[in-house]
Amino acid sequence: MSQEVDFEVIVIGGGVAGAVCAHTLAQHGREVLLIERGAEPGSKNLSGGVFYCRVMEQVFPGFVDVAPVERRITRNCVSLVNPGSHVTIDYWDKRLAEPVNAVSVLRAKLDAWLLEQCEEAGVTVMPGVRVDSLIVDGGRVVGVRAHEDELRCHVVVAADGVNSFIARQAGIRTKEPMKHLALGVKSVIGLDRTVLEDRFHVRGNEGAAYAMVGDCTQGVAGGGFLYTNDESVSIGVVMRLDDLEKSGLSSSDIHDHLLAHPAIVPLIEGGTLLEYGCHLTIEDGPAMTSHDLTRPGLVIIGDAAGFTLNTGLTIRGMDLAAGSALAAAEAIRRALDAGDFTQAAMDEYRRQLDAGFVGKDMATYSRTPAFLERPRMYTDYGQLAADVFHGVFNHDLTPRRRMLRVGLDALKASRVKLTEVMGDALAGVRAL
C-alpha cells in the first residue's frame, strides 16, 4: 500500500479500549493517533468501578502499583434486598489481595493516566475533538472526518463506547433492542477514610464491593452496587431499559430509593456528594457481539462492539475492553506488516479474540442474559430468603420447627412455586 496516510492507525475514543489498543501499537513502533471528544481525557467516562485488572499487567507491568487505582477488592458482598430486610453473603478472602484480582477505579482519573501513558509511548493524543464520520473509499475505511479536518490512515479503530455512532455508520450496528442495554445512575459520596475503613471492615489499601438485587431497584431488572474507593464510595443502580420502560418509574427516583433504603442509610451517613452521573451499559453482550466486528480498514473494540458481561453479580466491561483491544492490536500489527487491509485481513481480529479469554468468556456466559430475564430474580427470592431466616431466628416462643419445614412453608406463602425454584436453579447452574 503506497497510499498517503497521516497516521498508520487512528483510534476513536480514549476509554480503556482505545487507550490499550493505541498504547500497544505504539509500543510496536506504529504511528497512532487517538482522538477523544472530552476536553480532558477521562472526563466523559463513567463506570460502576470494579476493574478485574489482571489483563492490564500485560500492558502496564505493575499496573496496580503505578496506576491511580483506588482500593484492592478483597471483600465481596451479595445482598438480596427487600423493603424491610436483606440477606447478605459476605465473602472476604486475603487470596484476592495477592496477586491483586480486582481494584476499584474512578474513570476520570484512571483514563487520564492511561492517555498519559499513551503519549509517553509515542501516541499522538488529540483531546477535545469529536469524530463526525468515517471516510470510506471503494468499500474500504480510509480515515475519519472531525470538524473541518480529514485524516487518513490504514486502519481505523472504533473504541467509541456503548453508543458507538461509528459502528452504526459503518452498518455494523443498528438501533439496539432495549433489553440489550441498561442505564446506570451513580453517585460518588465522599467519606472520611477512617469512617470508611471501619464501616466496611477494610484496612490499608483493601476495599469492599457490594452487589444488590431486589428492592434496591424497586423490582426493575438490574441491581444496585456499592464500591469503596480511597476516600469515597461509588453507589448506584443499573436498570434494564425494557424493564425501566415497563415499570413506569423514574430513573432518578430509583437511584434515590436505593440511597434512602434502610440497609444503605447507615453506610453513607456523614458523606458528601462529590458527583452524580449516569451512563449506558450492556446487558446482553453475547447477543450484541454476534454481529461482525470489522470492515475493510475498520475494527470495533470494547463497548462499541458489545464486549460487556453482566452476570447479575458482576459487570465486567473494562477487562473485556482491554482484552478486545489487545486482540485488535495484534490483528492490526499483522495487517500493517502485510500491507493488507481487506476484510480477510481484518477478520484476524475475531480469531485473536476467540483464542483469548474474551471470546471464551463471551461464549461461556451466552445464556446468562436470558436467565436474568426471569422477574422472580428481582422480587420473590429476596423475600423468600428473608422469610426462611426469619423463621430460623425469630424466637417467638411458638415451638421450633425443622429448617426444611420453615423453608417449605416460606415457599408456600410466597408466589414462587417449587417447580419454578428447581427450574431457576437448574437454569442458573447452566447459565452462570
Add this chain to the structure above:
Amino acid sequence: MAEFVIDSVPARLAGNTYNLDEDESHIEVDQELARRTGAGKLLERICPAHVYTVEADGTVSVEYAACLECGTCLAMAPDGVLKWHYPRGSFGIMFREG
C-alpha cells in the same frame, strides 16, 4: 453522624462541572411525533438529569445544558422523536470522578 441528604436533581447537577456550548443544542425533539407517540412523559421519567419536561401545552422542552450524555433517551424514544448526538468536541459534562 448526620444522615446523607439527597438533594434535588438540579442541585446535584449544579455540583458537576460542565463546559456549556452556548451556541448549539445537541438534542432536538420532533414535537409533532412526540405528541402523537406520547414520548414526552417517557423522556421525562427516564432521563436521570431531568433534561426533558412536558409543558402545559403538551410540547417537550429540553434543558440540554444538564445532559450527562448517557444516550438513554435516544435508545428508548420511539424512532424519529429525537435527534441526538454528542455535543461538539470538548463541550458538555466533564466528570471529575467517573
